[in-house]
Amino acid sequence: MSxxxxxxxxxxxxxxxTGAGGGTLANELAQKGxxxxxxxxxxxxxxxxxxxxxxxxxxxxxxxxxxTTSGSWxxxxxxxxxxxxxxxxxxxxxxxxxxxxxxxxxHEFKVKxxxxxxxxxxxxxxxxxxxxxxxxxDKAEDKLGVTRTNGIxxxxxxxxxxVMKAGADKLGYKDCHTGRMAINSKPWKGRASCQQLGxxxxxxxxxxxxxxxxxxxxxxxxxxxLEVREHAHVLKIEHDDSGxxxxxxxxxxxxNQHLQKCRIACVAGNSIESPRILLNSxxxxxxxxxxxxxxxxxxxxxxxxxxxxxxxxxxxVHMYRGTTxxxxxxxxxxxxxxxxxxxxxxxxxxxxxxAFMAAFLNPGAWGREFSAAMDTYSxxxxxxxxxxxxxQETNAITLSEEKDHLGMPVANVHFDDHPNDIAMRNHAYQQxxxxxxxxxxxxxxxxxxYPSTHNMGTNRMSENAGDGVVNKWGQSHDIPNLFxxxxxxxxxxxxxxxxxxxxxxxxxQADYIAEQxxxxxx
Numbered sequence: 366m367s368x369x370x371x372x373x374x375x376x377x378x379x380x381x382x383t384g385a386g387g388g389t390l391a392n393e394l395a396q397k398g399x400x401x402x403x404x405x406x407x408x409x410x411x412x413x414x415x416x417x418x419x420x421x422x423x424x425x426x427x428x429x430x431x432x433t434t435s436g437s438w439x440x441x442x443x444x445x446x447x448x449x450x451x452x453x454x455x456x457x458x459x460x461x462x463x464x465x466x467x468x469x470x471x472h473e474f475k476v477k478x479x480x481x482x483x484x485x486x487x488x489x490x491x492x493x494x495x496x497x498x499x500x501x502x503d504k505a506e507d508k509l510g511v512t513r514t515n516g517i518x519x520x521x522x523x524x525x526x527x528v529m530k531a532g533a534d535k536l537g538y539k540d541c542h543t544g545r546m547a548i549n550s551k552p553w554k555g556r557a558s559c560q561q562l563g564x565x566x567x568x569x570x571x572x573x574x575x576x577x578x579x580x581x582x583x584x585x586x587x588x589x590x591l592e593v594r595e596h597a598h599v600l601k602i603e604h605d606d607s608g609x610x611x612x613x614x615x616x617x618x619x620x621n622q623h624l625q626k627c628r629i630a631c632v633a634g635n636s637i638e639s640p641r642i643l644l645n646s647x648x649x650x651x652x653x654x655x656x657x658x659x660x661x662x663x664x665x666x667x668x669x670x671x672x673x674x675x676x677x678x679x680x681x682v683h684m685y686r687g688t689t690x691x692x693x694x695x696x697x698x699x700x701x702x703x704x705x706x707x708x709x710x711x712x713x714x715x716x717x718x719x720a721f722m723a724a725f726l727n728p729g730a731w732g733r734e735f736s737a738a739m740d741t742y743s744x745x746x747x748x749x750x751x752x753x754x755x756x757q758e759t760n761a762i763t764l765s766e767e768k769d770h771l772g773m774p775v776a777n778v779h780f781d782d783h784p785n786d787i788a789m790r791n792h793a794y795q796q797x798x799x800x801x802x803x804x805x806x807x808x809x810x811x812x813x814x815y816p817s818t819h820n821m822g823t824n825r826m827s828e829n830a831g832d833g834v835v836n837k838w839g840q841s842h843d844i845p846n847l848f849x850x851x852x853x854x855x856x857x858x859x860x861x862x863x864x865x866x867x868x869x870x871x872x873x874q875a876d877y878i879a880e881q882x883x884x885x886x887x
Contacts, residue, residue: 369592370402375626377402378878379613380633381599381642384457385867386851387633388577389508391593392585393875399882400590402625403582404597404615406634407453410460411579415568419720422567426460428453431775432637433765438780439813443728448778449668450816451635455593456578458635458818459864460568463690464548464575465713466511467861468502471495472700473708473753476857479700480707485783486755487665491856492828492837498869505869509575510553512546519543520550520559523687525714528678528746532800533694543691544713547575547865556580563716565689597623600773601646602630602847608650610846616771629846629878629887633871636666636820636853640762641776643824656824656834656841656849663763665756665825666778667858668817670786672750673715674797675726676806677741684716684746697796698752698860706788709860710752712797717747725815738810746801750793751819753860755783762823819863824853838877839870846887850874 370377377400380387391403407428416422428451434441440448451458472479474495477488506514513519520543522530533541548565549558559573572579585591596618603612603624612626632639640663644654654662692714699709717725719742727735760781764774782790794811801809827833830842839854841847850871852863859866881887 370400372623373626374400375611375628376400377627378629378631379404379625379627380631380850381613382457382633382635382851383455383577383582383593384633384635384851385459385577385864386871387631388456388459388581389868389871390631390633390850390875391591392581393872394878395585395588395590397875397879398590399879401585401592402627403591403593404599404613404625405455405593405595406598407455408595409455409578410568412568412570412572415570417562417564417567417570419567419718426452426454426568430769431767433767433775433777434779435777436780438782440816441780444816447816449635449637449820450818451820454578455582455595456576459576460578461566462864463565464546465690465693465862466506466509466545466547466865467711469495469859469861469866470698473857473859476708483707483755483785485757486785487758488756489825489827489832489856492826498873501869501873502865504872505865509547509865509868510549510556511865512544512548512550513542514545517553518550520546520548520688520691521561523561523691524682525684525687525716525746526692528682528804529692529694529714529748529800532803535803536799538694538696540695542693544693546688546691548688548691549573559688561687563685563687563689598771599634599642600771602642602655604648604650604844608844610844620771629848631848631850633850635851636823637762637776637778639849639851639853640823641764644764645773656843656847658843659831659833661825661832661834663761663823664758665822666760666762666780667754667756667821667855668780669819669858670710670750670752670754670789670793671814671817672790672794673747673812674750674794674801675745675747675810675812676801677738677808678744678746678806681743682746683743685718689716690714690749697793704792706785706792708753708785708789710750710789710793711860712793712800713749713751715747715749726810726812728813738808748797748800750790750797751860751862752789752793753858754786756822756857757781757783819858821852821855821858821863824849826854826856839874848874848878
């Protein structure tokens with residue numbers, strides 16, 4: 366059978382979202398001959414459409430639908446309706462991501478065992494191990510063309526990296542290089558090599574950075590087994606009297622509602638929208654929302670411990686020239702409680718343009734100190750700090766009193782830093798500052814967290830149904846033909862950027878779904 370599919374065809378797999386998880390899963394299933402309908406809330410933008418200009422690009426790509434926030438986190442004050450910086454378009458946030466592709470470490474799959482009881486943290490070991498994922502990590506790295514794997518050389522060193530590397534060497538850090546990046550240092554699988562344009566966050570106009578928008582999605586469509594419906598905003602997932610999923614209700618760009626019947630539904634709308642959909646799908650059979658017998662849907666929201674350090678120097682750096690995040694120090698990603706916290710963090714090069722710098726350097730600030738910092742923009746180097754934050758049951762996505770343009774309750778994002786997060790951020794600020802001070806920084810600027818891009822948890826994997834939402838395959842403990850296929854299934858967040866692991870889990874999940882369909886288990 367070839368696309369498009371009939372709305373009453375109940376043999377299809379419906380996937381909600383086309384990002385790292387949904388887009389990869391859609392292609393993997395389509396390649397196996399399985400009929401897939403992917404529902405994408407946004408439109409389709411391809412490399413020729415991307416804008417190398419920060420604010421216009423943000424307007425083109427970002428998910429700016431209403432959300433609300435609560436909690437003591439700085440984002441709730443500075444960006445109350447923008448808790449997350451994700452993309453509403455085919456390809457999801459793989460259009461916007463920087464490309465850093467790091468495997469989780471072995472200990473990060475069993476943090477409750479490794480870290481012990483941490484007051485206020487809802488720690489849980491993953492129901493899978495690094496060994497379970499290694500063959501799928503291999504496949505994901507090959508698919509993405511990750512540098513420093515499969516004989517692919519690293520990206521070239523830009524000035525921002527050279528400043529970081531010089532400081533890292535002075536401090537005695539041992540593992541500093543231009544990263545494992547899903548950005549081509551040479552042509553790979555039909556994609557061009559990086560031309561160092563420096564607008565990675567705005568969509569890669571060269572197509573050198575992997576994005577499901579122009580890899581997985583068109584590859585899947587070419588099989589005839591995948592139909593992508595754009596501007597298809599999912600309202601709720603429906604089920605029969607036995608509790609099995611029967612279809613997905615969505616609104617098109619004109620607000621008209623459609624019910625696509627299905628055999629299996631896979632939710633891959635990011636860790637904010639995915640639990641929102643499950644909660645908005647409450648029924649008399651599932652009064653607390655779908656897949657929520659544990660009460661854990663929406664809970665344990667993680668966004669990574671983040672912050673930035675920018676430093677000014679006497680001589681120009683021009684940090685904005687070259688790949689945005691092609692530089693990393695991994696030495697601090699170990700678990701060493703002697704530092705005053707459990708878990709670890711990465712230090713990754715980062716540059717943002719003057720427009721975003723003015724918004725994010727110290728939100729809401731103005732005056733002599735702020736303007737003096739902006740005056741040194743061309744002389745700045747910068748890094749992003751990203752580390753494992755503690756899952757807390759009180760950090761949660763819930764349904765807000767506010768309604769969206771379709772009349773559905775929007776997501777409220779509640780977040781408070783755990784004391785472990787704060788201790789880690791302070792240590793990271795100190796070390797980031799030390800890296801730059803070691804090579805003569807005239808001033809350093811620790812910068813508070815931005816709207817979160819690494820959204821994780823909220824539908825977490827667990828061995829026992831009472832502890833989480835899905836099993837080790839991302840399959841709902843409660844409803845066998847309902848899957849979660851994005852970062853919301855993460856049990857814990859690890860120190861590493863999540864996209865590679867999301868893709869890895871999607872490849873693995875596709876094998877499982879195909880097997881379940883073949884054996885008629887589903």
